Amino acid sequence: MRYFEDVEVGSTAAFGSYDVTAEEIKEFGTKYDPQPFHTDEEAAADSFFGELVASGWHTMAMCMRMIAEQPEPLAALAGVEVEHIRWRKPVRPGDTLHLRTEVLDKQPSTKHGDRGYVTTAGEAVNGDDEVVTTFEVVALVKGRAYD
Amino acid sequence: MRYFEDVEVGSTAAFGSYDVTAEEIKEFGTKYDPQPFHTDEEAAADSFFGELVASGWHTMAMCMRMIAEQPEPLAALAGVEVEHIRWRKPVRPGDTLHLRTEVLDKQPSTKHGDRGYVTTAGEAVNGDDEVVTTFEVVALVKGRAYD
Numbered sequence: 428m429r430y431f432e433d434v435e436v437g438s439t440a441a442f443g444s445y446d447v448t449a450e451e452i453k454e455f456g457t458k459y460d461p462q463p464f465h466t467d468e469e470a471a472a473d474s475f476f477g478e479l480v481a482s483g484w485h486t487m488a489m490c491m492r493m494i495a496e497q498p499e500p501l502a503a504l505a506g507v508e509v510e511h512i513r514w515r516k517p518v519r520p521g522d523t524l525h526l527r528t529e530v531l532d533k534q535p536s537t538k539h540g541d542r543g544y545v546t547t548a549g550e551a552v553n554g555d556d557e558v559v560t561t562f563e564v565v566a567l568v569k570g571r572a573y574d
Numbered sequence: 575m576r577y578f579e580d581v582e583v584g585s586t587a588a589f590g591s592y593d594v595t596a597e598e599i600k601e602f603g604t605k606y607d608p609q610p611f612h613t614d615e616e617a618a619a620d621s622f623f624g625e626l627v628a629s630g631w632h633t634m635a636m637c638m639r640m641i642a643e644q645p646e647p648l649a650a651l652a653g654v655e656v657e658h659i660r661w662r663k664p665v666r667p668g669d670t671l672h673l674r675t676e677v678l679d680k681q682p683s684t685k686h687g688d689r690g691y692v693t694t695a696g697e698a699v700n701g702d703d704e705v706v707t708t709f710e711v712v713a714l715v716k717g718r719a720y721d
Contacts (some may be wrong), residue, residue, distance in 0.1 A: 457633035461642050462650070475651040475714075484635045488606035491631050495608050503609070504622040505661070512656035551661045560651045567622075 428502040428552045431533065431543040431570040443493030447481060449520035455485040483516035486560050488516075490551050493526045494564075501545060502569040509564050516559040526542045531563065541572040577648040578690040578717040586676045590640030595630060596667035602632040628665035633691065633707050640673045641711075648692060649716040649717050656711050663706040670701045678710065687717040 449468070460482035463470030472480040481489075484551025492499070520525065532546040545568045551560040596615070603612025607629035618626040628636075641647070674720030678691040692715045698707040702707065 455635075479668075482638070483656075484638050488602075488631045488635065490672045491607045491629070492605070507626035507638070508659060510657060512659075514653055514655070572682065 428497050430502045430566075430573075431535070431545065433567045434501070434530055434533050434545050434568065436530050436533055437458070439498075440497065440528065441525065442497045443524070443526040443529045444491055445489045445524040446521060446539075447489070447518055447522040447524060449479055452479055452481045452485065452520060455483055455488070456482050460484055476517055479520060482514065482542075483512070484515040486514065486518050486524075487512065487552060487562070489524055490526060490549060490562070492558065493524070494528075495500070498527075501547075501566055502573075504542060504567045504569055507567055509562060512560070512562045515529045516553070516554070516557050518551075518559050522559075524551050524559070525553075526551055536567070541570045542567055543570060544568070576646050576715075577597065577649045578682070578692065578715045578718075581648070581674055581677055581680050581692050581715065583677050583680055586643065587646075587652070588674045590671070590673040592636045592640055592671040594665055594669040594671060596626055596665060599626055599628045599667060601634065602635070605630050607631055614708065623663075626667060629635045630659070630661040630707070633661065633671075633698065634659065636708070636711070637673060637696060637707065638659070638672070641675075641696070644673075648694075648713055649720075650690060650713045651695050651716055651720075652714045654691065654712045656709060656715055659707070659709045661669055661707055663697055663704050665698075665700070665706050669706075671698050671706070672700075673698055688717045690717065691715070711712070 464474040464476045465482045468479050529548045535543040546564045546565050552556050589648050611621040612629045627630045676695045684688040693712050
């Protein structure tokens, strides 16, 4: 676990591997984003995308899974905010997603000396090394004194 | 369906009702955000939150479901970007979420005359009328000439 003191601004990482399936795209789409291009191959063929694609919120959820399971996760207390989500390319069945991250900033909490805020930029890339989604997320992270 | 021409900047709406359950919180958490406060009541009791809470990404997915099923949905071609997600209060089992939205901006596409970009601010409120999450989302929306 990386505690607040361990976090180095400018540090980068690359991790994760998430196989995207049509079944999961349709399951997530049906439950949370019931637009035809997320729920049904035939309806998707007539859509803007011309094929079944993952909900952008599903892509973010897949990114979160990779973030939570990275080799050295942040000692996160809570997610706080997200900026600049850009859904740049479609995410399709058969894609394998990977993540690259860079720590952009860290700021100690002004109220509590045992924790601080860490801003991380993320980009999800597919198997052709195309950047499909980018975002920045701020997490509240434990300092060593917290535990 | 609201086409690009129908969208009025400054217009507001209130809609949706989503019952949050412990079962769904844990299902989403286990699949996409496996941190102890999203996956298990006992582990959550020892966490920053002191209880089971929904993943912020789950909250966004629930908001998306309400957006997709609103009485007069945008004729959306695709989601494009999201800014300023703020997870302000925990979302808990037993909460019922509702959405309030305001159209902040609309801009015709410079490349295609039959569509444009619509920026909408959203806030999710719980049954006690507490704002739990706020965000802004940009969608590419069909004009009437598109169909």
